[in-house]
Amino acid sequence: MATIDIRRNHSLDNQTVRQKAEELAREMETKLHLKWDWEGERIRFHAESGTAKGTSGFVTVSPKDVRVEIDLPFLLRALKGSISSKVNAKLDKLLG
Secondary structure, three states, rough: OOEEEEEEOOOOHHHHHHHHHHHHHHHHHHHHOEEEEEEEOEEEEOOOOOOOOOOOOEEOOOOOOOOEEEOOOHHHHHHHHHHHHHHHHHHHHHHO
């Protein structure tokens, strides 16, 4: 079960929403050193080191919504609210 589970509706075409999801993954890679890869219609990500070490999850795209599921390690759970706010703000920006 994900520590953070955010679902956001969109009205974008499939190619555009996949590009936006990948943009989110690239930003997480740059800022948090998360590794990611597409698995069908979702991106799987995880952090093996750095400040987000132990974090993992998925960004799943569908024709109607984007779902972000994040499993936080115990030490980062105290930051759940802050992390959720940042993810929501990024989704607002990406999905407009």
